[in-house]
Amino acid sequence: RKEVEQDPGPFNVPEGATVAFNCTYSNSASQSFFWYRQDCRKEPKLLMSVYSSGNEDGRFTAQLNRASQYISLLIRDSKLSDSATYLCVVNTNAGKSTFGDGTTLTVKP
Amino acid sequence: GAGVSQSPRYKVAKRGQDVALRCDPISGHVSLFWYQQALGQGPEFLTYFQNEAQLDKSGLPSDRFFAERPEGSVSTLKIQRTQQEDSAVYLCASSLGTSRIETQYFGPGTRLLVL
Numbered sequence: 001r002k003e004v005e006q007d008p009g010p011f012n013v014p015e016g017a018t019v020a021f022n023c024t025y026s027n028s029a030s031q032s033f034f035w036y037r038q039d040c041r042k043e044p045k046l047l048m049s050v051y052s053s054g055n056e057d058g059r060f061t062a063q064l065n066r067a068s069q070y071i072s073l074l075i076r077d078s079k080l081s082d083s084a085t086y087l088c089v090v091n092t093n094a095g096k097s098t099f100g101d102g103t104t105l106t107v108k109p
Numbered sequence: 110g111a112g113v114s115q116s117p118r119y120k121v122a123k124r125g126q127d128v129a130l131r132c133d134p135i136s137g138h139v140s141l142f143w144y145q146q147a148l149g150q151g152p153e154f155l156t157y158f159q160n161e162a163q164l165d166k167s168g169l170p171s172d173r174f175f176a177e178r179p180e181g182s183v184s185t186l187k188i189q190r191t192q193q194e195d196s197a198v199y200l201c202a203s204s205l206g207t208s209r210i211e212t213q214y215f216g217p218g219t220r221l222l223v224l
Contacts, residue, residue: 004151032210043200043215044152087151091209096165097142099151 003027004090006100014108017078021103023071023088033064034089035073038102044087047073078107111135113216115201121222122191130186130219134203141184142213143176144200152200158184159207191223 006023013019025033033050048055050062050071061074071088085102092098114133122128134141140159144152145168154168160181169176173192178184188195198218204211 043217045215046212049210049212096154096157096167097213098154099144101149101151 001026002100003098004088004100006086006088006103008101008103010104010106012106012108013078015078015080017107018074018076019078019105020075021073021086021088021105023073023100025069025071025088025090025098027090027092027098028069029092030069030090032091033062033071034091034097035060035062035071036087036089036099038085038087040084044099047086075105078105080107080109083107113201113203113214115199115216115219117219118217119220119222121224123224124193125190126223127187127189128191128221130188130199130201130221132184132186132201132203132216134182134184134201135205135214136182138203138205138214139181140204140207140211140213141178142202142204143184143186144202145170146198146200146218148197155186155199188221191221193223196221196223 035047036044037047038044050064054063059076063072085104087102088100116131143155146152156176157165158178173189175187200218202213202215204213
């Protein structure tokens, strides 16, 4: 079993839809959490950090449930430009990040 | 400003050949990471440097893999006697400090194909 697990998708949604991605992690010592976005054949880029209280950045909302070791990302009012792979990332210490295999989103007109 | 750069961007190697992959982190970034990303998977951690010190090399898959950052800036990942299973994208990332909440900035990667 992988340390960080994500539903690979693909998620195919129409423009304007709301879509949610989930991620579970197995290491209870995990300290910090992130969502990265990776476009096809490009490098990952930070989308947002995930805080214990939950946080929102425009159309994006991230939630953390430490008891269930679960992270989520909600995208509202999907745009064509949101099409990408979304990577869940978990850090147990300063030096090591563990990535999920990503969830692929395709937003269609 | 300049981001993380990597060279070469593409490398084709014959099985058994040695390769060296270079990473130039963002100037002043203390932390440097190497990852291996196979097709359809997320990046897998290889090794981590804090300045010139290699603090974690637990992800290096075999003793054919070696990384260094001798002056605390540029880093080189060397793969000896390449095998077909080494074919992947090798990503380098850097971050400003050493905190676990630091953002990692990734380079464009080196796409290695071993024939």
